[in-house]
Amino acid sequence: MAVRRHWIIYVFLGINMSIAIIISIIAIIFVWNTLWCYFLLTIFWLLIAVFMYIKWLDHELDMYVITNNRIIGIEQIWFLNRSLWECNLWQVQDVKSNTKWLLANIFDFGTLTIQTAWSLSNFEMEYVPNVIQTARVILNIVDDYRDNESGNSEIL
DSSP: OEEOOOTHHHHHHHHHHHHHHHHHHHHHHHTTTOHHHHHHHHHHHHHHHHHHHHHHHHHHSOEEEEOSSEEEEEEEEETTEEEEEEEEGGGEEEEEEEOOSHHHHHHTEEEEEEEESSSSOEEEEEEEETHHHHHHHHHHHHHHHHHHHHHHHHHO
C-alpha cells in the first residue's frame, strides 16, 4: 500500500500562482512600459517558478509505503534534502487520523500520525486522502502482522 498526498495540494499551488499573476498584472498596469518593470517581472517570475517547482517536489515526493513487514516513510524536507525512515510493523503502537477544518471534511483529507516504539516516536503526514480509512487499513495490516507473528511463535 502506498499513501500519497491529496490532490488539494495542487489547488493550493494554483492559488499561489494566481496571486503571482495578479501581482504581475498590477505591476504592469501601474508601472507600464518601463525597462525596469519588465526586468523586475522577469526576476519575479524566475523566483516564482523555482518556488513553485520546489513546493511541487516537496508535496509530490512525500509518501508512506506499507509492506507486509514494515512501514517506509519518505519525506522531501526541502530541495535536495530528503528524509527516509522505516520501522517494523511490530513497532507500531498507534495510528491516528485527524481532520481539522471544513475544507478537510468536505474533500476528505487530513493528517495521518503513526506512533512507534522507536526513539522518534511520531511520524506525521499532512493532506492524506481518505485519512480515516487509511488509518484503519494500516491498523488492520499491523493487526494481521501481529496475529501471524503470534501464530508463528506458538508453533515454535
